[in-house]
Amino acid sequence: MSTVLGEPQARGAGLDPEELRVTRLRAVRGPNFWRLAPVIACDLTLGSLEDVPSTEIPGFNERLMGMLPTLREHPCSRGTEGGFLERLEQGTHLPHILEHVALELQTLAGTDVSFGRVVESGDPGVWWLIVAYEEEEVGLQAVREAVRLVRACMSGEPYDVQYAVEDLHDLLESVRLGPSTAAIVEEAQRRGIPVRRLNNYSLVQLGLGKNLRRVQAAMSDYTSAIGVEIAQDKDDTRRVLGAIGLPVPEGMTATTVQAALDAAHEIGWPVLLKPLDASHGRGISGEIRDDDGVRAAFEVAQSFSRRVVVERFVTGRDYRVLVVDGRVAAVAERVPAHVVGDGHRTIRQLIQSENEDPRRGKGHSRTLTRLPDDAATEAYLAARGLTCDSVPAAGERVFLRATANLSTGGTSIDRTDEIHPDNVTACEMAAGVVGLDIAGIDVLSPDITLPFRQNGAVIIEVNAAPGLRMHTHPTEGTPRYVGAPIIEMLYPPGHPYTIPVIAITGTNGKTTTTRLTAHLFRQTGKTVGFTTTDGVYLQDRLVMEGDMTGPFSANIILSNPTVDVAVLETARGGVIRAGLGFDECDVGVVLNVTADHLGLRGINTLEQLADVKSVVPAVVKREGHAVLNADDPLVYPMRDRSGGDIVLFSTMKDGENPLFDDHVERGGIGARIEDGEFVIRRGRLRIPIASVREVPLMMGGAARFQQQNVLAAIATAYVQGVRYDTIRAGLLSFFPSPSMTPGRLNLLRVGDARVLIDYAHNPAAVGGLVEMVTEIPARRRIGVITAPGDRRDDDIRALGRLCASLDRVIVKEDDDTRGRPRGEIAGLVIEGLREGGMQGDAIETVLNEMEAVDHAMGGLQEGDLVMVLADHVPPVLARVQRYAEGSAAM
Numbered sequence: 001m002s003t004v005l006g007e008p009q010a011r012g013a014g015l016d017p018e019e020l021r022v023t024r025l026r027a028v029r030g031p032n033f034w035r036l037a038p039v040i041a042c043d044l045t046l047g048s049l050e051d052v053p054s055t056e057i058p059g060f061n062e063r064l065m066g067m068l069p070t071l072r073e074h075p076c077s078r079g080t081e082g083g084f085l086e087r088l089e090q091g092t093h094l095p096h097i098l099e100h101v102a103l104e105l106q107t108l109a110g111t112d113v114s115f116g117r118v119v120e121s122g123d124p125g126v127w128w129l130i131v132a133y134e135e136e137e138v139g140l141q142a143v144r145e146a147v148r149l150v151r152a153c154m155s156g157e158p159y160d161v162q163y164a165v166e167d168l169h170d171l172l173e174s175v176r177l178g179p180s181t182a183a184i185v186e187e188a189q190r191r192g193i194p195v196r197r198l199n200n201y202s203l204v205q206l207g208l209g210k211n212l213r214r215v216q217a218a219m220s221d222y223t224s225a226i227g228v229e230i231a232q233d234k235d236d237t238r239r240v241l242g243a244i245g246l247p248v249p250e251g252m253t254a255t256t257v258q259a260a261l262d263a264a265h266e267i268g269w270p271v272l273l274k275p276l277d278a279s280h281g282r283g284i285s286g287e288i289r290d291d292d293g294v295r296a297a298f299e300v301a302q303s304f305s306r307r308v309v310v311e312r313f314v315t316g317r318d319y320r321v322l323v324v325d326g327r328v329a330a331v332a333e334r335v336p337a338h339v340v341g342d343g344h345r346t347i348r349q350l351i352q353s354e355n356e357d358p359r360r361g362k363g364h365s366r367t368l369t370r371l372p373d374d375a376a377t378e379a380y381l382a383a384r385g386l387t388c389d390s391v392p393a394a395g396e397r398v399f400l401r402a403t404a405n406l407s408t409g410g411t412s413i414d415r416t417d418e419i420h421p422d423n424v425t426a427c428e429m430a431a432g433v434v435g436l437d438i439a440g441i442d443v444l445s446p447d448i449t450l451p452f453r454q455n456g457a458v459i460i461e462v463n464a465a466p467g468l469r470m471h472t473h474p475t476e477g478t479p480r481y482v483g484a485p486i487i488e489m490l491y492p493p494g495h496p497y498t499i500p501v502i503a504i505t506g507t508n509g510k511t512t513t514t515r516l517t518a519h520l521f522r523q524t525g526k527t528v529g530f531t532t533t534d535g536v537y538l539q540d541r542l543v544m545e546g547d548m549t550g551p552f553s554a555n556i557i558l559s560n561p562t563v564d565v566a567v568l569e570t571a572r573g574g575v576i577r578a579g580l581g582f583d584e585c586d587v588g589v590v591l592n593v594t595a596d597h598l599g600l601r602g603i604n605t606l607e608q609l610a611d612v613k614s615v616v617p618a619v620v621k622r623e624g625h626a627v628l629n630a631d632d633p634l635v636y637p638m639r640d641r642s643g644g645d646i647v648l649f650s651t652m653k654d655g656e657n658p659l660f661d662d663h664v665e666r667g668g669i670g671a672r673i674e675d676g677e678f679v680i681r682r683g684r685l686r687i688p689i690a691s692v693r694e695v696p697l698m699m700g701g702a703a704r705f706q707q708q709n710v711l712a713a714i715a716t717a718y719v720q721g722v723r724y725d726t727i728r729a730g731l732l733s734f735f736p737s738p739s740m741t742p743g744r745l746n747l748l749r750v751g752d753a754r755v756l757i758d759y760a761h762n763p764a765a766v767g768g769l770v771e772m773v774t775e776i777p778a779r780r781r782i783g784v785i786t787a788p789g790d791r792r793d794d795d796i797r798a799l800g801r802l803c804a805s806l807d808r809v810i811v812k813e814d815d816d817t818r819g820r821p822r823g824e825i826a827g828l829v830i831e832g833l834r835e836g837g838m839q840g841d842a843i844e845t846v847l848n849e850m851e852a853v854d855h856a857m858g859g860l861q862e863g864d865l866v867m868v869l870a871d872h873v874p875p876v877l878a879r880v881q882r883y884a885e886g887s888a889a890m
Contacts, residue, residue, distance in 0.1 A: 697710060
């Protein structure tokens, strides 16, 4: 890889590389429309480059392959190595080239990604570029760099590929999990435990809801704060261990040079000095045998800690014993950073040669850390009469550090199978007395196979959050998968690691079904967290207001350690914009797919909308259930995408839906209405739940559009083990009211008239409301109606046509017309009303929502029924309730 220079031939040919633009770039973190795993998604516009293949850009292919020769390995759609190169030579589209470049840049930076896709967005001149990523920041930056690289190949301008790849690699190292956290996370994922990263470092949540646990490196939420305090204070550690008879070196603390000298003289030579509370071997001296050595070492140690430990110097091999949950999990011998002479090369040359080992790198990302060649190395060598230019004899081992920390270039040898049983007991006692669930016991011993008491071994430190890399990736010996005992400590066999997650999607009825489902689970005594278009709720308490149907709100519930059950309304927007807020669900419900939001974010057809919503059943666990509407021709086929058991619901009578009937006859679970009752069917088993007329949500049977919502909620509760009598009790105690279903079927009495307030905002939902309103006895039926401005013109007119059967209509507009001029939406609604047959004085226009409500209230007559399609539900409810209170006082 190198910088490529060339002549700006593309510009001379009339092509402008700047027309290749990313107009929207985002990381989609959860299962999504394109893939059931995270992707980077961006919108591309090409302008005049739209129909220009790679072969028509002079010199482009040669410059691209010169910059990224490894693209030759890409199979592309051909399925064999070189497939992409063939496509390139035949002439391929620029977005397709960007896909491969973005993937290759991530690969060269050190990640393993291969999924990419380019699809038409449905919007003229806009393409969707989709590429997989391992680390979000790296994926985003790779797409940006891919655009720069492709533009450079078009123009012939220079582009430094090597610098870009190194920059991406450095970014990767700065954001990826450290080796200790990664070892725990990998084991959790292997066991199917959900993992959620909580920051840009190593704080990670395992599990969900009340069963969540948190880890950060090798520290868990079980870790004792007192234990950490003791471990950080080396003097306290020594005293605590010594108090129970464990072997520790004699030592004292000092805050001045003179005190350190006095301590050294009292202890006796040789000694070593170390900071009281530093880590990673920082500030620790080697063997000291005189006052000058103490003075020099004290200055270094005190730069890391005000208090300095003066300790008897003990010889022996350096061992790290990992204790997890009171048991030894692994043992490693640590060897300080060193080189071995060959009689010809200097120490510096030997360091440089050793650092060429591909296993060595910066930080903790590689098996080995680079050997140090710095001032500390020179000082350590100088104390031993050497310099970096010294030439060691053949076979001579030259140490570069006094300590054996891997972070300073040390190596490790697995000794787990060699430690003496007595020493196992001693190390387990050390971890226990300090009070750490995960502890690294540092031992100096001539031989770990012999009991400590026989060879003068000592425990020199107990470490909280010990590094795991030396055990998982030893330089020599057997790797130890120490993530397993840590996970088993956090989740003992049989202990649950998640909570039931219920995801509910569809075009209409999501919020009501979510609220009803949550209510049914609350009847079991469980703490339920749920999300809706109104907000995030814990039990019946609103904890965050707003449209909360995406991954952000899901995370609020799933990261709450008090939640027993999560019920999540899942809207299309969140799935497209950011993906799901969970990787799997126990129940995935799809209510229906009807025309709404079409023409937005590239979703232009009902089939595309169905594909978006099918992500929910696609992530149902194998032991979970997909609850699907058997009456909807776009929902029923989603059964093929789900790995869970299929549960169907139908509002049709026996014999009217053969798909449902066949499913039940084959022993499947279903829910429908039979003889005026909501029933659960499981093969021949028939479980009656409640009469349709006695369920408050059904408004005496008039609200037929609620049948789907009730059936879906019943089926969901049943497959999750809720008793049928509990389901019945829940159905009968759930009322369509401002408190239980704000803005959904809220019927208020104002004097001798009634006002129905509902959030319905698309033709299917409004059609169901109008059907119900026509069945409720009333002197006049009046509508206060509108449609959202981001719907298609035809959809807005259709809403008007559906309302034409009312006696009178007041047309309003939402405060946010979503890009349309004020009055345009009302005009389209009125066109629809007239197409439906409504004429003349029956149509009025009052654009402001609250003024329209006031206008309707002012003209109320005895026996009237007003249907308000509310945008801002709380203020509309409050306004109507004031009218109701005023009429009651008269």
